[in-house]
Structure formats: structure tokens, C-alpha cells
Amino acid sequence: MSIVMSISPPPPSASSSSSSSSPLASPPTPSSVPSPASLPVRTIPGSYGWPLIGSIPDRLDYFWFQGPETFFKKRLDKYKSTVFRTNIPPSFPFFFNVNPQVIAVLDCKSFSHMFDMDLVEKKNVLVGDFMPSVKFTGDIRVGAYLDPSEPQHSKVKNFAMDILKQSSKTWCQELMSSLSTLWDTIEADLSNNSSASILFPLQQFIFTFLTKCLIGADPSISPEIATSGYAMLDRWLALQLLPTVKIGILQPLEEIFLHSFAYPFFLVSGDYRKLYEFVEQNGKEVLQRGKTEFGLSKEESIHNLLFVLGFNAFGGFSVHLPSLINTIASDTSGLQQRIVQEVRSNGGSTLSFDSVREMDLVQSVVYETLRLNPPVPLQFARARKDFKISSHDSAYEIKKGELLCGYQPLVMKDPKIFSEPESFKPDRFKDNKELLNYLYWSNGPQTGSPSESNKQCAAKDYVTLTACLFVAYLFRRYDSITGSSTSITAVEKAKK
Numbered sequence: 500m501s502i503v504m505s506i507s508p509p510p511p512s513a514s515s516s517s518s519s520s521s522p523l524a525s526p527p528t529p530s531s532v533p534s535p536a537s538l539p540v541r542t543i544p545g546s547y548g549w550p551l552i553g554s555i556p557d558r559l560d561y562f563w564f565q566g567p568e569t570f571f572k573k574r575l576d577k578y579k580s581t582v583f584r585t586n587i588p589p590s591f592p593f594f595f596n597v598n599p600q601v602i603a604v605l606d607c608k609s610f611s612h613m614f615d616m617d618l619v620e621k622k623n624v625l626v627g628d629f630m631p632s633v634k635f636t637g638d639i640r641v642g643a644y645l646d647p648s649e650p651q652h653s654k655v656k657n658f659a660m661d662i663l664k665q666s667s668k669t670w671c672q673e674l675m676s677s678l679s680t681l682w683d684t685i686e687a688d689l690s691n692n693s694s695a696s697i698l699f700p701l702q703q704f705i706f707t708f709l710t711k712c713l714i715g716a717d718p719s720i721s722p723e724i725a726t727s728g729y730a731m732l733d734r735w736l737a738l739q740l741l742p743t744v745k746i747g748i749l750q751p752l753e754e755i756f757l758h759s760f761a762y763p764f765f766l767v768s769g770d771y772r773k774l775y776e777f778v779e780q781n782g783k784e785v786l787q788r789g790k791t792e793f794g795l796s797k798e799e800s801i802h803n804l805l806f807v808l809g810f811n812a813f814g815g816f817s818v819h820l821p822s823l824i825n826t827i828a829s830d831t832s833g834l835q836q837r838i839v840q841e842v843r844s845n846g847g848s849t850l851s852f853d854s855v856r857e858m859d860l861v862q863s864v865v866y867e868t869l870r871l872n873p874p875v876p877l878q879f880a881r882a883r884k885d886f887k888i889s890s891h892d893s894a895y896e897i898k899k900g901e902l903l904c905g906y907q908p909l910v911m912k913d914p915k916i917f918s919e920p921e922s923f924k925p926d927r928f929k930d931n932k933e934l935l936n937y938l939y940w941s942n943g944p945q946t947g948s949p950s951e952s953n954k955q956c957a958a959k960d961y962v963t964l965t966a967c968l969f970v971a972y973l974f975r976r977y978d979s980i981t982g983s984s985t986s987i988t989a990v991e992k993a994k995k
Contacts, residue, residue, distance in 0.1 A: 545584035
């Protein structure tokens with residue numbers, strides 16, 4: 500999940516029952532990008548094929564015959580290189596204005612260059628050369644599409660920084676309250692059924708909690724928003740991303756109906772208008788700060804708020820939390836018992852950002868889940884100038900304007916960095932914290948410091964500590980849970 504914004508120094512500390520210390524205290528300095536000077540220079544292997552039609556075989560492989568991970572793996576094996584040229588959908592014949600040509604970077608060393616703002620730019624490359632219509636964001640290019648060199652970027656990031664700073668005062672309190680409601684709902688469902696679906700209750704929890712924290716408004720003010728707000732965001736997100744993602748439905752139906760054109764905004768304009776009006780009416784305090792302190796118009800503030808809420812935060816947590824639940828609920832190695840012991844022996848009686856910092860195993864489990872299942876699988880950056888990029892064994896010449904593409908699920912399985920890279924190892928980051936230098940889920944290393952001069956997820960520490968609080972709450976409430984990313988089949992209440 501990438502909440503594309505920066506944050507100022509941490510606010511005063513507080514407890515989860517009243518307030519909580521900021522999760523962003525003194526982040527370490529990121530490791531520097533390695534120099535390619537001592538490596539042999541190699542021509543980038545791979546081909547884009549014939550003009551226009553050359554991208555069609557790659558598109559069919561990516562969406563139909565192979566799927567994204569196999570697509571990249573097969574080309575990595577074919578070229579014997581973690582850096583190569585290929586095409587990424589969407590592309591001809593349905594998207595004439597999108598250039599699918601990319602340079603794939605699939606190891607930690609080459610991937611790290613994508614976060615050096617002296618070498619690359621991030622203007623309009625959130626999802627590659629394809630960009631959804633700005634009508635989805637009120638005809639405004641929101642912060643996620645801005646490069647740090649653009650003057651508007653600082654305004655938006657400083658505004659977003661302030662949102663996080665203000666929300667930290669109630670973050671833990673609102674999280675605990677919403678978690679209680681979530682698991683009460685699941686328990687009630689389990690009392691009448693053999694399993695309880697978790698997807699919709701989880702999304703409802705995420706939406707309610709984030710709306711309270713980021714907008715400063717309780718969705719229950721509006722019955723329609725309270726009931727359907729998360730579904731409105733789902734539809735809004737889906738229409739923007741459908742041309743770029745593999746869904747897995749029967750082919751060729753997916754190709755014909757999902758990947759052949761960009762969906763128009765009018766299909767969700769009613770939903771978006773209702774969300775806009777909710778923020779306009781109930782988020783007056785945060786909107787006023789946007790105007791008086793950061794020089795943003797009301798419209799700019801609302802559209803950026805909705806993007807942060809819907810695309811970055813809600814969208815990211817909706818991917819990460821199910822994978823975290825699946826990792827823990829399906830485990831049969833005794834991990835749950837170890838987590839129970841840690842969360843009940845550390846952190847005192849009240850859960851807070853500070854308390855989960857004492858839980859090394861819980862943190863390592865969250866990091867390892869992010870390594871294997873990064874919420875945003877693809878990262879893009881465009882070369883700001885000519886430069887040389889280095890993998891572990893070679894250097895390659897990159898020309899200004901060329902688009903770099905990193906597929907994180909493979910990058911995070913770099914065997915030169917991670918031992919047994921395909922395996923889930925819950926103690927991986929507990930035993931070797933240096934590996935955090937190579938955990939890039941947040942559009943930068945976990946040891947990096949978000950700022951307005953880069954595009955790293957400024958809420959990266961909020962995300963990881965919120966996930967830790969999620970796990971800690973779960974195993975202070977239960978001795979064990981059984982299930983998957985989509986349903987819970989059993990819970991055993993904690994013995995008093």
C-alpha cells in the first residue's frame with residue numbers, strides 16, 4: 500500500500516485509549532544506491548518486437564497464457580538477466596496512446612535505482628504509461644501523479660503530512676474500537692454458520708476506521724455512506740485499474756470486456772459525487788487547514804483527500820490485511836502460539852504504537868507478509884536523464900525517457916539478498932534487521948525516510964504498526980483462529 504505523501508516530525512505521544520505516540524519517530528537513513536562503475540557494461544537483452552503488433556504476444560502472455568509472475572520469470576530465465584526489455588499492458592490495438600515498452604528491473608540492486616529522484620521521475624507513471632482519466636479525480640492531477648520537481652507536489656505532500664499528524668492523535672483509539680466491531684460481527688456470523696466471510700466486514704472496518712482518522716468524520720452521519728461507502732470506493736478503484744490487472748475470469752471474456760478499453764468515469768460519477776459531498780460537508784476542519792495552511796483550494800483538498808483515502812489507504816489495506824490474515828490463520832507450524840506468548844507478555848495492558856514496537860516477532864511477520872505479498876506489485880519510474888543502472892553482476896545504459904518497471908513479488912525474492920526466498924520465514928526480519936534495507940513495499944526501503952523530495956509512502960510506519968496492532972489485538976482476544984484470506988472457520992476465545 501502506498502500512501503503517497505510525506506510527514507513532519509512526530510506529534511506528542513499518547514495512549515491508545517486517549518492518544519498515541521507517532522509511529523514515525525527518527526526513521527533511519529536509507530541505504531545508498533550502489534555504483535555500477537566497477538561492473539561490466541552489458542547491452543540490455545530483450546526486444547519490443549515489431550512496431551504496434553510486437554506488444555500483442557506480450558499482452559496475451561501477461562493476461563492470458565502466463566499471468567504476471569510467470570511472464571516475468573520466463574523472460575528472466577530466457578535472457579539470463581534480471582534487467583531486460585519487454586512490453587507491459589495495456590497496449591495496441593485498444594490503447595493507441597499508451598507506450599507499453601518498459602525495462603524490467605527484477606533484483607533488489609537494480610530496483611533500488613527507481614527511488615533515486617536524481618535519476619528518475621514519477622510524473623504520471625503510477626500505473627506505467629497508462630493513466631486513468633483525470634475525471635476520476637475531479638479533473639485534477641492528484642499527488643500520486645505528481646513528480647517532486649513540480650511545485651504543486653510540495654503543497655499536496657505537506658497537506659497530506661498534516662492529515663497524518665492530526666490523525667495520529669486518535670489513530671489507535673479508533674482502530675481498537677473498529678476492530679472490536681469487526682470481530683464481534685465475525686463471531687456472530689460463526690455462531691450461526693460453519694464459516695464467516697471476512698471480505699466485506701473487513702472492508703467495512705477499513706473504510707470506517709480510515710474515514711474517522713483521515714477525514715475526521717464518522718460515516719454513520721450518513722446512512723448511505725456508512726452502509727455503501729466502501730463499495731463506492733471499490734467500484735471507483737476498479738474502473739481505473741481494470742485495463743492493467745489480471746482478474747482470472749474465463750478467457751476470452753476478460754480480454755474482451757476488461758482489457759480492451761478504459762472505462763469511463765460516468766459509470767461511477769454518482770458514487771464519487773456522494774463521497775465528495777460527504778467530505779465537503781463533514782470534513783470542514785481538514786479542508787480549512789488545506790486552504791489556510793497549504794494554499795490548496797477546497798476542490799484540490801477534497802480530491803486529494805479522496806485519493807489518499809480510497810486509492811492509497813483503503814485500496815492498500817484491502818490487499819494487505821487479507822494476506823496477513825491468510826498467513827496467520829492458515830499456519831500450522833505453531834506460529835500462533837508464539838504470537839500469543841509475545842503479545843501477552845509485552846507492551847503492557849494497553850495496545851499502542853509504542854507497545855507493538857516491543858513485539859519483534861509480530862513486526863517480523865508483518866514485514867515478511869509484505870515481502871511475499873506487496874500490496875502494490877508493480878512500480879514504475881521514468882529516466883530523468885541518461886544513466887547507468889546496475890544489477891548484482893552487470894551495468895546497463897538507460898536513456899532519458901525510458902520507463903523502468905519493477906515487479907515487486909520477484910524483486911522481493913532476490914536469492915542474493917533473501918535466503919530461501921520463496922519460503923515464509925516468520926523470524927526473517929527478527930533475526931536480521933539489516934534486511935529491512937531491501938524491503939521496498941512502500942515505494943522505497945523500509946529503512947528510508949519519507950520526505951517531500953521523494954515518493955516514498957509517508958504512512959509506511961503507520962501501515963506496518965497498524966498491521967502489528969491488528970495482529971496483537973487478534974491474539975489478545977483469541978488463543979487461535981482458523982481460516983483463510985476470505986473466511987474465518989473457527990476462533991478460540993482467550994482463556995482468562
